[in-house]
Amino acid sequence: MKTFLIGLIVGLILIPLCVFIYFATGSAPVATAAPAMPFEKMLANSALHSHIEKEMPKTVPVPADEPNFLAGANVYRENCAVCHGFPGGTPTAISRGMFPKPPKLLEGTGVTDDPPGESYWKVANGIRLSGMPSFSESLSQTQMWQVSLLVANADKLPDSVKTALYRPIPLPPAEPTPPPTSTPPTKP
């Protein structure tokens, strides 16, 4: 009975109190550069995995072929590269300042070990409190599948797709330099 009461006090009062004090006194990390909270990664990952497992589409309505990879490469260059980067490229200023860091999707394993439906779910819904946006308001379902197929097959993309991916983004034409408005001073 006595141990039961002690257990009850610890469980119902002491632990919630410690958690409250941890947050209320400003001990929890809030800056992107701060280290993760105890258990943060584990809790966030298991919440995400169990949720996605239930909801992700199991069939892929778009074929994993060259035209779709090419379309996916365009979507990637415009919407994803700013955070997820290009292979061998230096991380952008935006990605360097984020927590958690956007993982590399076109280098190493990336998400080639995840089913495309899982990446589709993440692209469509985003990942709350992580900086990974939801694209369901801005991309069509076909575009979200095309880019999800691209990252799911990042280790076996045809050369044409690699070229399309790394083509430097054309800069807008340089402004023509305006002609001088005043005549240069003439030498005496």
Ligand code: HEC
């Ligand atoms: C503003 C930055 C940002 C942009 C833009 C962005 N992402 Fe992300 N993305 C992130 C971050 C940060 C994470 C890591 C989330 C985490 O660790 O929980 C992430 C995670 C992911 C993951 C899960 C990776 C894994 O290892 O499970 C996928 C897949 C993904 N993004 C795909 C995309 C695609 C495709 C696009 C473009 C349509 C995109 N992202 C655009 C920031 C971004």
